[in-house]
Amino acid sequence: MMRKLGFLLILAFVMVSGCAQKEDLTTPNLPPETYVAIADSVRNPTVYIQVLHWWGEDMDGEVVGYEYKWELDPTEGTCGFDTTWIFTEETCDTFYLPVTEDTGTHRFYVRAIDDDGSADPTPASASFPVTNS
Numbered sequence: 001m002m003r004k005l006g007f008l009l010i011l012a013f014v015m016v017s018g019c020a021q022k023e024d025l026t027t028p029n030l031p032p033e034t035y036v037a038i039a040d041s042v043r044n045p046t047v048y049i050q051v052l053h054w055w056g057e058d059m060d061g062e063v064v065g066y067e068y069k070w071e072l073d074p075t076e077g078t079c080g081f082d083t084t085w086i087f088t089e090e091t092c093d094t095f096y097l098p099v100t101e102d103t104g105t106h107r108f109y110v111r112a113i114d115d116d117g118s119a120d121p122t123p124a125s126a127s128f129p130v131t132n133s
Contacts, residue, residue, distance in 0.1 A: 032058040032112035034066070036124040048099070050128055053092045056112025056120065065089045067119065068110040087113070099132040106130060 039051035056063040067085035097106050111123035 058114040
């Protein structure tokens with residue numbers, strides 16, 4: 001009888017301790033990091049075409065896509081691109097840069113989006129001088 005009582009006490013202790021609340025060990029989501037590369041490593045003034053590659057890393061998850069946008073130096077007018085963020089799952093594209101004046105500087109921004117929906121707070125960017133010949 002004493003054995004059964006001891007066994008029941010041990011079993012009850014194991015069950016109760018197994019039901020204890022676990023500490024929340026989750027950490028806050030870290031934003032992803034983004035990188036951009038120019039297909040042509042020389043940044044000479046260009047006319048019209050640029051091939052760009054980008055990629056991202058997420059230390060606590062995975063990158064599920066990217067957002068990019070183009071801007072033109074505000075003192076140089078408009079760039080002819082949609083300047084809102086555009087979502088893509090691609091990591092490369094060819095862009096045709098409009099030349100609105102004799103010269104201008106287009107700026108490309110890209111940011112990775114992770115599986116928690118967080119965007120890179122410091123988008124990667126590249127500047128491209130263009131010349132109208």
